[in-house]
Amino acid sequence: MTEQVLASWNEGPVRQAILDYVERATTPGAAFVEPADRIATFDNDGTLWVEQPLPPQFDFVFRTWEREVKADPSLAARQPYQALLQRDQAFFEGLATQEPEAVASLLEAFARSWAGTTPEEFDAQVREWTRTVRDPRFGVPYVELVYRPMLELFDLLRGCGFRVFVCSGGGRDFMRAFAEETWGILKENVIGSAAGYTYTDGRIVRSRELLGGLDLGPGKPEHIFAHTGRLPAFAGGNADVDVEMLRSAAFALLVRHDDDQREYAYTKGAEASLATAEQLGWTVVSMKRDWTTLF
Structure with missing residues (x-):
């Protein structure tokens, strides 16, 4: 491996643990992983890009819902529209920590808002958002707040025969709109909570149905297996909703947010994952x- 591998990672036990695992997994021996089984899966929010004060997808959908409430004021009595209008901090905290009930209400509204649209129409809306909307703290488009060290990890894994997937509780089709240019990951390698589709009059259009349940907690390994027919050899996450995915992998990497200068420092929503990491010896x-640099 060249010295450019994981260039934004400081020398130390974490970087070495990753390199050692990849070496073992690709060298004949007791820990060898067959090429077909070299699946690596990563959470998105908080693992690949900034998730505070709220995951970026919420910025995208909230802008749409504000317009919808103006057009139909009766929506103001329903969640998540009510929380948006009242600036309900408790509800927003539930979204930030990806509490299933809060996320479910968001995804149901998400399905209603875009039911009947084609993939091309939805992609165009997301791409317009990535071009024109900026993170309020950093002043750049959200897609510029992807963690460089994680992209370097993707490069390392792909170079060693791993197939890299993103597996998030967020919207699958939202992530697919920028996955290829931002992460270098094909759309088909993005797994997430998703609406169903129907084929009507020669067109694929979004339905109101949620396909396969939420991609959170146990839903993550369930979705990964449904998508790939395998469980991951390598998995990366940052929160309690990632525990089951990390437990299903041979090598688990947990990102801890402890840099309040370059990003944010917090453990809310990650208490159980940090405790499990200590118990099971995760990296x-x-x-x-x-990390020498973040973005």
Whole structure:
């Protein structure tokens, strides 16, 4: 491996643990992983890009819902529209920590808002958002707040025969709109909570149905297996909703947000994952200590 591998990672036990695992997995021996089984899966929000003060997808959908409430004021009595109008902090915290009930109400509204649209129409809306909307703290488009060290990890894994997938509780089709240019990952390698589709009059259009349930907690390994026919050899996450995916992998990497200068420092929504990491010996990344640069 060249010295350019994981160039934004400081020398230390975390970087070495990753390199050692990849070496073992690709070298004949007790820990060898057959090429077909070299599946690597990663959460998105908080693992691949900034998720505070709210995951970026919420910025995208909230802008649409504000317009919808103006057009139909009766929506103001329903969640998540009500929380948006009242600036309900408790509801927003539930979204930030990806509490299933809060996320379910969001995804149901999401399905209603875009039911009947084609993939091309939805992609165009997301791409317009990525071009024109900026993160309020950093002042750049959200797609520029992807963690460079994780992209370097993708490169390392792909170079060693792993197929890399993103597996998020967020919207699958939202992520697919920018996956190829932002992560270098094909659309078909993006797994997430998703609406169903119907084929009508020669067109694929979104339905109101949620396909296969939420991609959170146990839903993550369930969706991964349904999508790939395998469970991951390598998995990366940052929160309690990633625990089941991390437990299903041979090598688990947990990103800890402890850099309040370059990003944010918090453990809310990650308490159980940090405790499990200590119990099971997962590799925990300190953003402050292990990464020389973030974005």
